[in-house]
Amino acid sequence: MPHGELDTRSLMTITHRPDLVFLRGEGSWLHDDQGKTYLDFVQGWAVNCLGHCPPEIVEALSRQARVLINPSPAFYNEAMIELAGLLTSHSVFDRVFLANTGAEANEGAIKLARKWGQIHKGGAYEIITFEHSFHGRTLATMSASGKPGWDTLFAPQVPGFPKARLNDLDSVKALIGPDTVAVMLEPIQGEGGVIPAEADFLQSLRALTHAHGILLIVDEVQTGMGRTGRLFAHQHAGIEPDIMTLGKGIGGGVPLSALLAREEICCFAPGDQGGTYNGNPLMAAVGVAVLRRLLSPGFLESVEGKGRYLAAALSRLVIQHRLQGERGSGLLRALILDTDRGPALVKAALEHAPQGLLLNAPRPNLLRFMPALTVTEGEIDQMIALLDELLRSTRGS
Ligand SMILES: *Cc1c(COP(=O)(O)O)cnc(C)c1O
DSSP: OOGGGOOOTTSOOSSOOOSOOEEEEEBTEEEETTSOEEEESSHHHHTOTTOBSOHHHHHHHHHHHHHOSOOOTTSOOHHHHHHHHHHHHTSSOOEEEEESSHHHHHHHHHHHHHHHHHHHSTTOOEEEEETTOOOOSSHHHHHHOOOTTTTTTTSSOOSOOOEEOTTOHHHHHTTOOTTEEEEEEOSEETTTTSEEOOHHHHHHHHHHHHHHTOEEEEEOTTTTTTTTSSSSGGGGGTOOOSEEEEOGGGGBTBSOEEEEEOGGGOOOOTTSSOOTTTTOHHHHHHHHHHHHHHTSTTHHHHHHHHHHHHHHHHHHHHHHTTOOEEEEETTEEEEEOSSSOHHHHHHHHHHOSSEEEEOEEEETTEEEEOOOTTOOHHHHHHHHHHHHHHHHHTTTO
């Protein structure tokens, strides 16, 4: 059915969607209802880490769907046990709680830290978070986020999330008090505009939180699962956090997330935490398939290599078009523009014919790139060629 005949009025308007309908995807490519093809450097907001409809996910879903979809979270199932085991054996964490979304995993991290504070820190409950951070869209995770305007949207906020400045240790020190139980941050602020926490800042933060006997929580919903060329981004800084959350890439496109913690932090009593779909085998089986692929020989090295390749290509655009620069880690990168033409570029890229390009501008002056980790150098070349053309045609707009 052509999109002109689609009646979309039954959907709540939560974003302005372009007038097209996607029908199919494979790898780095999407196809719409008009027969147009798009090169996808957004990948469902960095969730399709193996690209669209990868065979291992199709296989895991269909195999698991034939045997067991959901026995309820009150029982063990094979996939949840296998996924948790894989996650703990490849991280510094001892236990896993599986959930459905990044926000839900972060909500769980906040609850775990508050419970730990009740038991070990005399009821301390404040979690220091950062300006421009993004932790999700539930009330607590919106309150934890440092997105401008979110303090009044849906007021009143959930209390207990004072905001420090990223890469400014003194701003964290100034907020630590008797009620502080944890510091929580993204190793790279993704939605904030791909702003990395520096390695020495993360190391100092680890030392500071140890010195105060408080927890360090890393939100790796966007940076985890190979996105930066290591399995988890905090590994670049050589730190060992107390709690980590995963989302996006762990499900390769399906709703799956995880809360991981070290043994001594795990203080949920039966009944404290749960959820109808948590640990369901259908999604957990996908998580197992994704993780196995990421851990296969040479995979993470290839992400690192392609990250360097993308960075070099973006740097050439910076010089050619006199832009501000590029930054990021692995295959999470940003191009900082000369003007606020990010949204115009995103629109022009989408509308480009005969082939479109999906890009994202988390801030008006920058573009963010989060391709499939399986993207090829040839696809990066195609994206760069198209972007080069668009940068010429939107100049000055
Ligand atoms: C996307 C994101 C979230 C929220 O994940 P949802 O699955 O949308 O709830 C939380 N934290 C970070 C760092 C994210 O990038």
